[in-house]
Amino acid sequence: MHRNGVYSESYIVNMIGFINTKNDSIYQNVEIVTVFYDTGSFSSVTEQVRTVGYTDEVARGHYDANKENPIMGMYPTVLNPKSRGEILLRSKDPKAKPLIYPHYFSDEKGEDLETFLEAIRFVEQLVATEEFRKHEPQLVRFEIPICDGLAFRSDDYWRCAIKQMTSTIYHPVGTCAMGPENDGKAVVDPRLRLYGVKNVRVVDASIMPTIISAHTNAPSMMIGHKAGR
Incomplete structure (x- = not known):
């Protein structure tokens, strides 16, 4: 005011x-x-x-x-x-x-x-x-x-x-992409469990298979909330 x-x-x-x-x-x-x-x-x-x-x-x-x-x-x-x-x-x-x-x-x-x-x-x-x-x-x-x-x-x-x-604005995703096990580029399953390793989950923006049309902070919090349930 x-x-x-x-x-x-x-x-x-x-x-x-x-x-x-x-x-x-x-x-x-x-x-x-x-x-x-x-x-x-x-x-x-x-x-x-x-x-x-x-x-x-x-x-x-x-x-x-x-x-x-x-x-x-x-x-x-x-x-x-x-x-x-x-x-x-x-x-x-x-x-x-x-x-x-x-x-x-x-x-x-x-x-x-x-x-x-x-x-x-x-x-x-x-x-x-x-x-x-x-x-x-x-x-x-x-x-x-x-x-x-x-x-x-x-x-x-x-x-x-x-x-x-061109530079980054620090919103990269997809380095541990979620996908079916027969997808050679998939790293985690739909429950975010790491393929090939027991008792390990990945819970952050890296599991997004494709990038969203906005900043990644809020979706990352949603991923964390979903994984923690």
């Missing part, structure tokens, strides 16, 4: 939107996470660029843009990716960190990349609306050396930038 106090503003993520870039369904295929940084919010910017693992050049672009102006980051997320990653054991040592290969944009038809491009075009249209134009927004081009020879905002430029800047 008074616009002050700990609940008067959100933390890093200010707004989340779910859209369908193809307008062919009531179900969303893209999430857009919006993050606002007031002028000189270097600590918040640093936290963001470290979290997603941006290169030094891209991180520097954030800092330069934020020196004298507030910036708004709009981060599209493909909700139903066709690409599939893999996780492998590094060694027999149970304490050794596993090998994680996300395999972004590895789907044969390239659908994930095109969905990403559609999401960026949506953001461009959003920024061009009357409400946004009141604030005189400008799209900032970050330094991405491999994309330097491409016209800014062209399809080829965005495809290049997408491949260089």
